[in-house]
Amino acid sequence: DIQMTQSPSSLSASVGDRVTIACRASQGIGSYLAWYQQKPGKVPKLLIYAASTLQSGVPPRFSGSGFGTDFTLTISSLQPEDVATYYCQKYNSVPPWTFGQGTKVEIK
Amino acid sequence: EVQLVESGGGLVQPGRSLKLSCAASGFTFDDYAMHWVRQAPGKGLEWVSGISWNSGIIDYADSVKGRFTFSRDNAKNSLYLQMNSLRTEDTALYYCVKVRQQLVFVGAFDIWGQGTMVTVSS
Numbered sequence: 732d733i734q735m736t737q738s739p740s741s742l743s744a745s746v747g748d749r750v751t752i753a754c755r756a757s758q759g760i761g762s763y764l765a766w767y768q769q770k771p772g773k774v775p776k777l778l779i780y781a782a783s784t785l786q787s788g789v790p791p792r793f794s795g796s797g798f799g800t801d802f803t804l805t806i807s808s809l810q811p812e813d814v815a816t817y818y819c820q821k822y823n824s825v826p827p828w829t830f831g832q833g834t835k836v837e838i839k
Numbered sequence: 840e841v842q843l844v845e846s847g848g849g850l851v852q853p854g855r856s857l858k859l860s861c862a863a864s865g866f867t868f869d870d871y872a873m874h875w876v877r878q879a880p881g882k883g884l885e886w887v888s889g890i891s892w893n894s895g896i897i898d899y900a901d902s903v904k905g906r907f908t909f910s911r912d913n914a915k916n917s918l919y920l921q922m923n924s925l926r927t928e929d930t931a932l933y934y935c936v937k938v939r940q941q942l943v944f945v946g947a948f949d950i951w952g953q954g955t956m957v958t959v960s961s
Contacts, residue, residue: 765947767884774954775876775884780939780947818884822945826898828874830884 733758735821737831743839750806752834754819759799763823766795766804769833770815778817779804806836814838841865841950843935848955851925859955861918861935866950869893869913872938874948875920877931877957887933888920891944898944903929925959932956 734757744750754764762782767775777786779795782802792807806813819831847859861873874889888899888909897909908921918935932954939949 767948769884774934774951775948776951777939777947777949780949786947786949816883820884820886820947822947824945826886826889826945827900828886828889828945830876830886833883 732827733760733821733823733825733829735819735829735831737817737819737834739834740832741835741837743837744809745839746809746811748809750809750813750836752804752817752819752836754797754802754804754831756800756802756821760821760823762798763821764795764797764802765820765822766793767818767820767830768813768815769818775818809836809838811838841937843937843950843952845933845935845952845955848933848957850958850960852961853925853927853959855925856921856923857925857957859920859922859933859935859957861920861952863916863918863935863937866937867941868916870941872896872944872946873911873918874936874938874945875909875918876934876936876948876951877929878934878954879928879931882931885931889945890918892942896944922957925957927959929957930959 766779769775875887935952936948937950938946
């Protein structure tokens, strides 16, 4: 099975900071990668699909990049409402459709 | 409004069965594959099972294969997850999720239900 590894597991940053979260696949998955945001006590929300396409309604401060095995989610200017856990997920044709372990983002 | 509403969760003893349901509305249900994702308390997300729009493809995580059965009734816009031989490690919030793209088995999950909690304990 392909493993998805996120780093860091948690981070603390100031409002306005640029935040980057990495996701690495153990084998190449092309662009078949999504990012989700889960705020405390809430349902996960799709942010980005196809590695870099912003889901409708998601603020443009969020962006994604990468291909193959290495991907990043960037928040260009961290806002208080961005406090959440972020998950990557691979969805290429080979099951299982594994999620990363999550990255918890907090405000410093 | 696109909506997924899960039901059927509860407290069950190890080894027993439970059947979850998910009612869909607000979209052309039989054009989309659907999946279940679960989240154990305080833990991350785990893909459980998926079913294609016409039930032609059904797949399961190794952790539930042989114990869980996923089905759908397109006439009723509904999904069902029959869970047998439940284990304590199946304790989780179970989310019903919709694939973003039409007529593909898997993709990004764009709509999530609120989840239904399953607790397996003696």
